[in-house]
Amino acid sequence: MFIGRFWSIGIVAIALALVLEGACGLAQESVGFPPVESAAIRKIEAQQVREPMRIDGKLDEPDWTRVGLSESFVDLVSGQPTHLKTHVSVLWDEKNLYIGYRIEEPNVTAKFTKQDDPIYQDNDVEFFIAGQDGYYEFEINAHGTIYDGLFVWQSAYEKSGIARWPEFDRTKSNVQSQVFNGVGFTKHPRGLRWAFLDWDLKSIQAAVHVDGTLNDPSDKDKGWTVEVAVPWKDLAMLDLSEPRNLPPKAGDIWRVDFSRFNQNKDPSNPKDSGGWALSPHGVWDSHIPEVFPFVVLKGF
Numbered sequence: 682m683f684i685g686r687f688w689s690i691g692i693v694a695i696a697l698a699l700v701l702e703g704a705c706g707l708a709q710e711s712v713g714f715p716p717v718e719s720a721a722i723r724k725i726e727a728q729q730v731r732e733p734m735r736i737d738g739k740l741d742e743p744d745w746t747r748v749g750l751s752e753s754f755v756d757l758v759s760g761q762p763t764h765l766k767t768h769v770s771v772l773w774d775e776k777n778l779y780i781g782y783r784i785e786e787p788n789v790t791a792k793f794t795k796q797d798d799p800i801y802q803d804n805d806v807e808f809f810i811a812g813q814d815g816y817y818e819f820e821i822n823a824h825g826t827i828y829d830g831l832f833v834w835q836s837a838y839e840k841s842g843i844a845r846w847p848e849f850d851r852t853k854s855n856v857q858s859q860v861f862n863g864v865g866f867t868k869h870p871r872g873l874r875w876a877f878l879d880w881d882l883k884s885i886q887a888a889v890h891v892d893g894t895l896n897d898p899s900d901k902d903k904g905w906t907v908e909v910a911v912p913w914k915d916l917a918m919l920d921l922s923e924p925r926n927l928p929p930k931a932g933d934i935w936r937v938d939f940s941r942f943n944q945n946k947d948p949s950n951p952k953d954s955g956g957w958a959l960s961p962h963g964v965w966d967s968h969i970p971e972v973f974p975f976v977v978l979k980g981f
């Protein structure tokens with residue numbers, strides 16, 4: 682789900698939010714907070730990895746089979762089933778959180794090839810990892826091109842101490858940031874965020890595998906898979922106010938959102954928002970950590 686990289690402040694964002702709300706037929710004034718019932722938030726188990734993982738986009742390690750598939754993604758706004766299947770699986774060990782997607786797609790396409798290109802204008806899959814002070818956003822297309830950024834709640838920016846990290850120090854001229862106030866839901870009770878989109882989580886490993894042909898509509902593809910390893914040690918900035926176990930321990934619970942965005946909507950379903958997720962958000966906005974699924978880290 683995109684935010685424009687060069688918007689400096691809210692006017693454009695608010696205008697776009699209104700357009701998006703109109704498109705989805707849902708005015709944010711009509712929804713409370715959080716915008717979905719807590720009972721609707723899905724829970725997923727992450728199994729501990731037993732064997733070495735090879736991050737090549739192919740989910741053929743035995744651990745990916747052992748952990749099983751999530752339920753298929755549903756429409757982000759309505760929670761209704763979608764016409765193509767999307768499943769995520771989650772694994773972990775002391776070093777990494779592993780995320781694997783299986784994406785049914787009869788015509789696999791991708792345009793962008795440079796880091797932080799506007800992947801949200803392609804078909805993509807995304808995840809958001811929430812912490813107390815902010816959240817990390819990751820998007821990837823079928824070329825394997827990544828768009829990522831860190832969002833810090835402005836109310837936590839100074840207090841948490843992240844303002845003194847050189848890579849997030851807004852007083853430095855080489856640190857780019859912008860005000861962010863949501864996409865289609867601009868009344869989050871925690872208010873504004875600082876978005877650091879030029880920043881990259883450099884240690885992340887990610888790869889895709891296309892089961893079919895990329896950018897060739899003359900045939901019918903099965904889809905594509907995505908395999909990502911996120912190093913725990915580089916997620917400390919999410920929880921500086923109240924550090925948590927890093928690496929985590931069995932039984933720990935993380936909040937991670939998993940989603941898929943499509944440029945082509947289901948032609949037979951006028952209510953397809955084009956955004957699908959493991960757990961619905963009730964509004965056209967990924968940036969609501971309070972409705973992210975629960976990821977429960979299981980031990981051996």
Ligand SMILES: [Ca+2]
Nearest residue numbers: 735737739740
């Ligand atoms: Ca693999």
Ligand SMILES: [Ca+2]
Nearest residue numbers: 829878880881
């Ligand atoms: Ca980035």
Ligand SMILES: [Ca+2]
Nearest residue numbers: 894897898902
């Ligand atoms: Ca094809």
